[in-house]
Amino acid sequence: MPQLIEKAYTPFQKPVVGHYLSSTATTTTPSKFNNIRGYNVVNGDISKLPLKVKTFIEESVVLCQPDRVHICDGSEIENEILIKSLLEAKTIIPLPKYENCYLARTNPADVARVESKTFICTELREQAVCTPRAGVQGALGNWISPKDYDDAIMKRFPGCMKGRTMYVVPFSMGPIGSPLSKVGIEITDSQYVVCSMRIMTRMGALVMDEIINKSADFVRCLHSVGTPESGKLAMESWPCDPDRVIILHKPDNNEIVSYGSAYGGNAILGKKCFALRIGSTIAQREGWLAEHMLILGVTCPNGTKKYIAAAFPSACGKTNLAMMTPTLPGYTLECVGDDIAWMKFDANGQLRAINPENGFFGVAPGTSAETNPNAMAACTKNTIFTNVAYTSDGGVFWEGLEDTIEPGVTITDWLGNPWELGVSKTPAAHPNSRFCAPAGNCPIIDEKWEDPEGVPISAILFGGRRPQGVPLIYEALNWQHGVFIGSAMRSESTAAAEHKAKVIMHDPMAMRPFFGYNFGNYLKHWLEMEEQCDKLGGVMPKIFHVNWFRKDKNGKFLWPGYGENSRVIDWVLKRIDGYHCYQETPIGLIPTPESLKLDNLKSQLNLKELFLIEREFWLKEADEIQTYFDNQVGADLPKKIQQQLNNLKDRVENMH
Numbered sequence: 222m223p224q225l226i227e228k229a230y231t232p233f234q235k236p237v238v239g240h241y242l243s244s245t246a247t248t249t250t251p252s253k254f255n256n257i258r259g260y261n262v263v264n265g266d267i268s269k270l271p272l273k274v275k276t277f278i279e280e281s282v283v284l285c286q287p288d289r290v291h292i293c294d295g296s297e298i299e300n301e302i303l304i305k306s307l308l309e310a311k312t313i314i315p316l317p318k319y320e321n322c323y324l325a326r327t328n329p330a331d332v333a334r335v336e337s338k339t340f341i342c343t344e345l346r347e348q349a350v351c352t353p354r355a356g357v358q359g360a361l362g363n364w365i366s367p368k369d370y371d372d373a374i375m376k377r378f379p380g381c382m383k384g385r386t387m388y389v390v391p392f393s394m395g396p397i398g399s400p401l402s403k404v405g406i407e408i409t410d411s412q413y414v415v416c417s418m419r420i421m422t423r424m425g426a427l428v429m430d431e432i433i434n435k436s437a438d439f440v441r442c443l444h445s446v447g448t449p450e451s452g453k454l455a456m457e458s459w460p461c462d463p464d465r466v467i468i469l470h471k472p473d474n475n476e477i478v479s480y481g482s483a484y485g486g487n488a489i490l491g492k493k494c495f496a497l498r499i500g501s502t503i504a505q506r507e508g509w510l511a512e513h514m515l516i517l518g519v520t521c522p523n524g525t526k527k528y529i530a531a532a533f534p535s536a537c538g539k540t541n542l543a544m545m546t547p548t549l550p551g552y553t554l555e556c557v558g559d560d561i562a563w564m565k566f567d568a569n570g571q572l573r574a575i576n577p578e579n580g581f582f583g584v585a586p587g588t589s590a591e592t593n594p595n596a597m598a599a600c601t602k603n604t605i606f607t608n609v610a611y612t613s614d615g616g617v618f619w620e621g622l623e624d625t626i627e628p629g630v631t632i633t634d635w636l637g638n639p640w641e642l643g644v645s646k647t648p649a650a651h652p653n654s655r656f657c658a659p660a661g662n663c664p665i666i667d668e669k670w671e672d673p674e675g676v677p678i679s680a681i682l683f684g685g686r687r688p689q690g691v692p693l694i695y696e697a698l699n700w701q702h703g704v705f706i707g708s709a710m711r712s713e714s715t716a717a718a719e720h721k722a723k724v725i726m727h728d729p730m731a732m733r734p735f736f737g738y739n740f741g742n743y744l745k746h747w748l749e750m751e752e753q754c755d756k757l758g759g760v761m762p763k764i765f766h767v768n769w770f771r772k773d774k775n776g777k778f779l780w781p782g783y784g785e786n787s788r789v790i791d792w793v794l795k796r797i798d799g800y801h802c803y804q805e806t807p808i809g810l811i812p813t814p815e816s817l818k819l820d821n822l823k824s825q826l827n828l829k830e831l832f833l834i835e836r837e838f839w840l841k842e843a844d845e846i847q848t849y850f851d852n853q854v855g856a857d858l859p860k861k862i863q864q865q866l867n868n869l870k871d872r873v874e875n876m877h
């Protein structure tokens with residue numbers, strides 16, 4: 222993206238003269254960079270860096286005024302020093318029950334992604350977000366003007382790293398050197414973020430070499446935990462500025478700026494900010510897809526292997542499905558990724574996916590040896606937990622691990638208070654508490670998970686938490702219908718962001734919080750993928766919608782889920798292979814009763830209720846989708862998607 226190099230880096234061009242800089246240093250004279258007096262680089266050799274990297278560092282130094290600059294090499298020793306320092310600051314505590322694992326406890330005001338303070342900056346509003354109906358609050362992202370973007374930075378960043386070290390973190394999303402990968406540099410004043418980025422991305426000297434040797438362009442990511450205006454931190458061990466949190470993206474400059482939070486997607490900028498928001502804009506420009514999807518590989522008894530991608534909203538079981546232990550005999554499942562997929566056609570029109578991440582940032586509560594033994598195994602070494610509870614024998618605890626507590630062991634909750642099993646009324650772990658574990662730890666990590674070419678995708682699943690009305694699985698009639706199904710996705714809200722009530726929210730493509738550009742244009746891009754595939758002579762992946770969460774009238778789940786989901790995957794595989802094992806319904810194709818392998822299922826199954834498709838429910842659903850499109854997407858909605866909704870309405874109206 223050559224415009225990156227040539228274009229001025231606007232927000233930092235304001236004449237801010239850093240405390241540690243000579244007054245002659247300016248952001249527009251990078252040649253003087255090496256002569257800046259008092260510029261205290263404690264690790265790394267700035268003189269070896271390309272001009273554009275130096276310029277990024279210099280501009281950030283001028284703006285943030287750190288005491289020191291540390292260019293990260295990603296080495297073991299560097300990590301050890303950072304961990305030691307985090308231990309001294311009491312940001313983390315050791316968990317001696319495991320190997321090199323730690324627990325971080327955050328400021329209780331900094332516990333989740335802050336969607337309401339997350340913005341996309343473009344010249345025109347309609348480039349970033351849809352135009353909602355007059356008087357309706359847009360719910361498909363927030364736009365910020367270039368002026369307000371600059372102002373937001375200038376209100377928060379000048380001097381924000383005084384007294385701190387500025388870390389320069391080169392990282393690759395995707396295997397280093399893969400044609401599908403992209404690189405970034407995150408500048409941050411949080412050691413916790415550096416250690417997390419080392420787990421979640423490929424980070425360090427090899428990536429900097431890539432930038433130097435290939436003149437690779439990089440996504441500029443600037444992050445500061447900030448300091449409240451009062452100058453007083455509420456919690457020394459977890460600096461942040463919750464009242465002024467802001468997460469900014471400028472797709473035209475491939476730039477991310479985040480202030481005030483050190484938590485997850487707000488601060489580990491390779492993840493949601495880069496791999497999804499900026500990633501989706503790069504993908505649109507370059508003709509590929511950056512999606513909120515797990516990737517799994519499944520081998521059936523006859524030895525054939527297929528890869529499937531699946532988009533579920535945050536905290537709806539992507540990690541569990543990605544690492545599932547199939548209950549169906551003869552099937553093995555392997556994990557390529559649990560949260561994000563970058564997918565591109567190869568020369569033959571085969572869609573291929575990489576997992577741009579290097580680790581799992583999984584929701585802890587509910588994860589256990591029963592629900593996800595592979596995730597449990599993945600987080601027994603080199604893992605950073607955040608906001609879980611800990612035990613007196615040096616381990617972790619969260620809701621779902623009740624059976625693991627030995628007699629005499631006591632528990633301390635995520636806030637540091639004593640917590641008693643069966644007595645305490647508050648959760649031991651925060652509902653959005655996480656484990657941050659290297660992907661390579663997962664016992665069933667796929668042999669191709671780092672294949673630079675990616676893995677071939679045969680099917681895409683959409684899904685959400687739908688307690689009512691939505692069957693266990695249905696298949697889209699074709700690509701356009703599948704894109705419509707994705708656009709109409711709805712799910713019960715979870716704790717991954719700041720939403721509190723358990724309401725059914727629209728979450729199109731599981732991307733609602735992560736679109737980097739106008740959702741209507743995003744849908745057009747998805748529709749156009751079919752033409753791209755046709756031209757290359759490929760076959761589009763089949764699209765399905767799954768719902769593990771349907772409940773009966775007593776509120777009990779109708780489907781056991783977890784490893785039993787292999788039965789649903791088996792049907793997907795049959796359909797990929799072209800077996801005629803479906804029945805048509807107004808909403809799509811569902812399995813014929815005999816084609817769903819249900820033998821030896823432990824729990825009683827009410828198959829009829831699980832697959833019931835009710836006219837009244839679907840009429841209401843179609844109305845609801847129409848209202849959502851009218852209110853939120855308006856004129857940006859592609860006609861083909863409206864046509865799919867009209868078709869659905871017709872089919873449902875005519876059902877008896």
Ligand code: OXD
Nearest residue numbers: 486535536560582717
């Ligand atoms: C996540 C999320 O952290 O989706 O993966 O919130």
Ligand code: MN
Nearest residue numbers: 513535536560
């Ligand atoms: Mn996610």
